[in-house]
Amino acid sequence: MNPTAIRRPAVPVLLAALLAALLLAAGCAPRVSPPGTVIADLRDMPQDAGAYIDPLTATRPLLPPDQHKALADDYRQRFFAPWARTAPAHGPKEVFGFLDGFDPARYHGENRLPLPAGLASEMRELADPESFPNTLRPAISVVASDLRVLPTVRPLFHNFALAGEGYPFDYNQNSAVWAQTPLLVLHTSADGAWALVETSAAAGWMPTRDLAFVDAGFMDAFNTVHLAALTADRVPVADCFGQFRFMGRVGMVLPLTGRDSRNLDVLLAARDTKGQAVLLTASLGDDVAAPWPLAPTPANFARLANELLGQPYGWGGMYANRDCSALVMDLFAPMGIWQPRNSAAQARHWGLVPFGDMDREARLHAIAAQARPWLTLLWRPGHIVVYLGQWQGRPAVLHSAWGLRTLAGKASGRHILGATVITSLEPGEDLPELERPAGNLLLQLGGLAQVGR
Template identity: 85%
Template sequence: MKSATPRPFSGASAVSRPWLPGLLLLLLAALAPGCAPRVSPPGTVIADLRDMPQDAGAYIDPLTATRPLLPAARQQALADDYRQRFFAPWHRTAPAHGPQEVFKLLDEFDPGRYHGENRLPLPPELADEMRALADPASFPNTMRPAISVVNSDLRVLPTVRPLFYNFDLAGEGFPFDYNQNSAVWAQTPLLVLHTSADGAWALVETSAAAGWMPTRDLAFVDAGFMDAFNTVHLAAVTADRVPVADCYGQFRFMGRIGMVLPMTGRETGSVDVLIAARDASGRALLLTASLGDDAAAPWPLAATPATFARLANEMLGQPYGWGGLYRNRDCSALIMDLFAPLGIWQPRNSGAQARHWGLAPLGDLDREGRLRVIGAEARPWLTLLWRPGHIVLYIGQWRGRPAVLHAAWGVRTRVGEAEGRHVIGATVITSLEPGEDLPELERPGGNLLLRLGGMAQVAREGGTP
């Protein structure tokens, strides 16, 4: 909601001499060069969020909404690649992530550099505690296939304790918990590489990430289970935060866009799937569940603008989640989950996503040159635009400007020497210059368009896979 602009003057003089307030402000500005710079009032909403529809359907042409964006053979090849990657952890005989990678933070961990949830420095003894729990000398001590049975987290160290840098620095403190690597949705194939000394944590790999998760959140699988779960037909969850109950009516987990489940049948109004639960011994128990056809569909979904828009609308407005914190999405998780129902695999972080499809640099182009190239070469719903640390999806044009979908924390601001952030904190649709209406926007550092490193064409012929 647009905030009201405060009226600088009131009273008879302002009414009888309407030109006087403006003149006085100009004189004050000229005579007092050291006065405080202009800043937006608290609660200001950036213009993009006021003026651009936060409905992905507004950016698609009704005449081509159901036209496939990819040839059928190309999408099938992508889906085959997705399936292979998704189930790959069950077929590995060696870790895909070595000890130098999974224990990197542990090897250089200095608790004094971090703050906890109480904003105080972490105790120095935490370093020895984490090393004893992680037991890196015995890596890998498990090597067993498993499956996540609830929505969980992949942590960098085997603890729920957060690792925040200085809360007083812009872009640091909450929600940037450096112990959070990724969320992992229920029913994701895993390889358990290693178990903590107390048995409470498992160091696991998914198709896209690795980290520590609570052992209670997973179940070990055997050959029979893997054969049953890796069925010919799969289903995609198409609604976000939908409760999933088993055949006995017991709630098991929240269905999320990005989940892929074995499909056993389809009836009018529903899709039947297999799900895994953890039994008393920690092994996977195979159950059935039924989802409404408004919450699941045969996988992969057709790669049409209408499909993309419907999935995007399920996630629009949701809070930003660094590394999947609180089961929310950051920029790369949004991209990964949006493409999963269509059978298009994406890596977990923004830089890897851009490189996966072949990044075309924008070089030293100026603002107008960048807009020209994007307007001429970007394909709605199939072009990623990347800058270091952030990635967005081009979805078309809005009143002559590129429109993008992204999970955004905020835009850089600067008032005098003080750097800050104007927080957006959600999945949104904006232009490539969100916050340009803010007088305190850091220029040019806060301009997304000018900081873009390049663009990548998703699923391009001749590219990955």
């Protein structure tokens, strides 16, 4: 713009700007923390799970042997359950319910523009719900994949302008599925590119290239007496020929066929040119894997937690990351303790003890009196955390969190955490813009659940 064309503001405009500055200085408008502010919990609380365990009891199992064995037996049965089914565990109303009410006009794509109106009919034609179930074959995932609500990689975002919507909340994402997970293929899309599958904990559409069909001989060989658990995250796993197969993740278990003083021999599934599963072998160092189940000790929990701390938040497992309930699943899997896929189901699974209308002090007292480090889950609608114990007189928790509710004037927002972190139950209380009480996790808790109860 030509500088000579810039007008000076009129006097009333200058007076209004001066008045606004005076009001801000007087505290009549909400203060907002500078961009990039790190909340006090993340500055002051160690982001090391080992700091929250007692060295004197670090190697003492938190569950009696008979109870732990029962839980591990239950985990094994659930993990391999898709291979034992002869009918879907999810009915057509569950797997096609979203499709029945799908209105593309309510969603935006990755370009932030509304989705095309024809997407609904395209998805219905691909999904072919009238022929459900048209497959019913056992299979196994050969790489990490995603379970989608509709048979497409296209994301479904709500309004990007709304706090808690838009990125990363893709409503087409149901869950991630790690490599080497038993599946039951219920249905195949009309073009053959997508398979509607069930795992032990979730269902959704995944690309058919990410799975391989299994037969009775394969299932017998893969369902071995002994299993191995991954104890390190994002570990490249190569077969006996040195070919990379997948990234090993905490939460994965593999058939264990032998071991020596430094290595564990395991079986892997790969996909052949006909889409069938073939068995391969691999060797994993004892620094990244261990015989399953691990003893449920504070030291083992802390070791696994430290593998996950600081990793990015992943809504529904997007980008091979974890959300709050996926974190809980994967933390407990190496111990042989099965967890459902979403936070509400996890709380119900162990018997939620509600807080009801308890005030702040009563909630803190109940947690101090009843919660057990590493074995207590604290739940509020839409979120779940793992209790670590008391830290300087306050409960410390491990969780994967996207953000904290904020309020600046009348505009709702989020202070982004976006990672697996250790905090108190009142993270962000030092933020002037924290929305109170809605942004206070402690006051929003619905109750606690004891794992193994």
